[in-house]
Amino acid sequence: MPGRWWTDDDRLLEALGEALRVGPVPENLVEAAKRAYAAHDIDAQFAALIYDSAEHDQAELVATRSEPASLRAMSFSSGGLTIEIEITDDAILGQLLPPGAGVVNVQLAKGEGVTVPVDDAGGFMVRPIPSSSFRLHCRTIAGISALTDWIAL
Numbered sequence: 841m842p843g844r845w846w847t848d849d850d851r852l853l854e855a856l857g858e859a860l861r862v863g864p865v866p867e868n869l870v871e872a873a874k875r876a877y878a879a880h881d882i883d884a885q886f887a888a889l890i891y892d893s894a895e896h897d898q899a900e901l902v903a904t905r906s907e908p909a910s911l912r913a914m915s916f917s918s919g920g921l922t923i924e925i926e927i928t929d930d931a932i933l934g935q936l937l938p939p940g941a942g943v944v945n946v947q948l949a950k951g952e953g954v955t956v957p958v959d960d961a962g963g964f965m966v967r968p969i970p971s972s973s974f975r976l977h978c979r980t981i982a983g984i985s986a987l988t989d990w991i992a993l
Contacts, residue, residue: 871949884977884985887916887923912993916976918986923978927993932969934976936962942980949973949990969993 893913912927922937934944939962947953950972958964958980976988 884979884987885918885920887918887921887976887978887986887988889914889989890917891915914991916986916988920984921978921980921986923976923986923988925976927969930967930969932966934958934964934966936964936978936980938962940980940982942978942982942984945977945979946970947975947977 891914893911914925914927916923923934924937925932925934936942936944936958939960940958941960941962942958943955944958944964944966945953945955946966948970953974954966956964956966958978970993973990973992975990977985978987979985
């Protein structure tokens with residue numbers, strides 16, 4: 841067969857042996873592969889971060905020397921969905937716009953995620969707050985699917 845880089849099974853087995861002798865796959869590469877697989881919904885639109893109060897508050901802190909707010913607000917936007925979240929001391933409160941029922945899958949960088957319902961008004965709550973980086977995969981009953989970037993608190 842033209843284009844094959846080996847000509848017999850012995851060369852193939854030799855190449856596979858070399859690959860195995862390299863050693864174990866680095867843990868960060870395994871985690872990246874798991875995160876990539878978790879995003880396998882090809883129909884999900886990427887929801888870009890359009891507002892983060894942490895960045896806004898940091899600029900105000902420099903100007904006013906005040907204490908940072910205990911509430912963090914973030915907004916993400918895709919072509920058909922806006923995801924607004926507020927992170928409090930013990931929960932993530934969210935709103936999908938346009939409003940409508942659905943589900944939000946909280947995908948964790950490490951460990952199992954959770955899925956929470958979205959009510960008819962587009963509201964949802966995640967409790968407890970994830971202890972590691974996470975992202976939100978939002979799906980509405982109208983068929984809109986959007987995925988945020990990774991969020992680190």
